[in-house]
Amino acid sequence: MKPIKAIRMSGRDVLPLVEGGKGVSISTGVSAGHWAAAGGIGTVSLVNADSYDADGNIIPQIYHGRTRRERQQELVRYAIEGGIAQARIAHDIAGGRGRIHANFLWEMGAAEEVVTGILAGAPGLIHGLTCGAGMPYRLSDIAARFGVHYYPIVSSGRAFNALWRRSYSRTADLLGGVVYEDPWRAGGHNGLSNTENPLAPEAPYARVRELRNVMRKYGLDETPIIMAGGVWWLEEWEDWIDNPELGPIAFQFGTRPLLTRESPIPEAWKQRLLHLQKGDVYLNRFSPTGFYSSAVNNTFLQRLRQRSDRQVAYRSAPEEGLTAPVAVGARGREVFVAPDDLGKIGNWQAEGFTEVLRTPDQTLVFVTPEEGREVVRDQAACMGCLSQCNFSNWSQKGPAFSTGQRADPRSFCIQKTLQAVSHIPPEATPAEADRVMDHNLMFGGTNAWRFGADPFYANGHVPTVKELVTRILSGR
Secondary structure: OOOOOOEEEOOEEEOOEEEOOOOOOOOOHHHHHHHHHOOOEEEEEOOOOOOEOOOOOEOOOOOOOOOHHHHHHHHHHHHHHHHHHHHHHHHHHHOOOOEEEEEEEOOEOOHHHHHHHHHHHOOOOOOEEEEEOOOOOOHHHHHHHHOOEEEEEEOOHHHHHHHHHHOHHHHHHHEOOEEEEOOOOOOEEEOOOOOOOOOOOOOHHHHHHHHHHHHHHOOOOOOOEEEEOOOOOHHHHHHHOOOOOOOOEEEEEOOHHHOOOOOOOOHHHHHHHHOOOOOOEEEEOOOOOOOEEEEEOOHHHHHHHHHHHOEEEOEOOOEOOEOEEEEEOOOOEEEEEOOOHHHHHHHHHHOOOOEEEEOOOOEEEEEOHHHHHHHHHHHHOOOOOEOEOOOOOEEOOOOOOEOOOOOOOOOOOHHHHHHHHHOOOOOOOHHHHHHHHHOOOOEOOOOHHHHOOOHHHHHHOOOOHHHHHHHHHOOO
């Protein structure tokens, strides 16, 4: 194994090991602070981070506003207070070692307002901004305003080229690095384009080489590229280290830091990670963001798939191929479906899927009355956690504050489920905790199954962050 050399990032020589940012409330000040204290770059998530009361208890994020706009302003206040709290915790634990970065999603609700509020309230505590989930053109402007480095997340050289030409060329001195997030291997939301096949992953080497070639056109030969997605043992990436074709490379670990003693995720989540099998992580497109995302294929995702399977096309008036009348809704309004679909509809209704929900694509989805009520409740409770949401049709752009599309019942409230899975009450029984884990979104990289196969975690061993970093530096 080649020796791992320090790399210059965010104004300091650090280990080329970056903790991947994970929200909601997963990459906290505790985990980031310990990663930085071990010599690398710790990352706090600024996506609805937790804040605390005077006794150190997490403040529940409860919304009282009558409108979505009012609730989004509540969300912004929670997010700023939480981000400041996590930055302070990370700073104190790091003790001046390593670097502290902050991760946020460009398409999260009021992203610029939240991030600028946190940087203003925690001056000097955050050394770099990492941002993806969209095209963050104004990321460099925020970084320049506060004098911090910035690290855009891209999945192709073409995406970086667009960002550079439109914006980043004006603040090249603060570009600390570029994160290449592999769209097939990384956990959470991924940047698969419409031209890429989610079932046909491409090798990352050629894509990173293309990214480096684009960067070299602009004199960015020595600006680090951070490889994110699918990194487990560094010995598997040895040919990337000190490779003149790729230039300076650092490695981001998003999934492995989940299973450490300092990781804030519930014990039930940690145990689930230890028992995953290859193929248990599922690349899906149910997210209300419209992006693909990588998550554990649990009951939650299975039910979303089944919901979409109980779907037929319809029209309000008969047209070619859609001529069979069927009554839907409480008022029994007549719509028209394909004659061949009448049998499927009858079978679904006999199984209890009697509630009918309309989608933006002129289809009908059949769910149980309980599911239907839950969908409507969640849509009505929208707090604007995204800049726009397919599930609730919220948009933070006025004057309508709507996407102009029908809300899509095939998706879900991502804020609700991520808060639930990251905040299982300590008094929950193991069975209750397992149920929460099984019925909510559980993000994970495609290599998450390796916890159970890696001898480092034998007999249920859960390392400290320091032990994990030492292990990674050994090549494993």
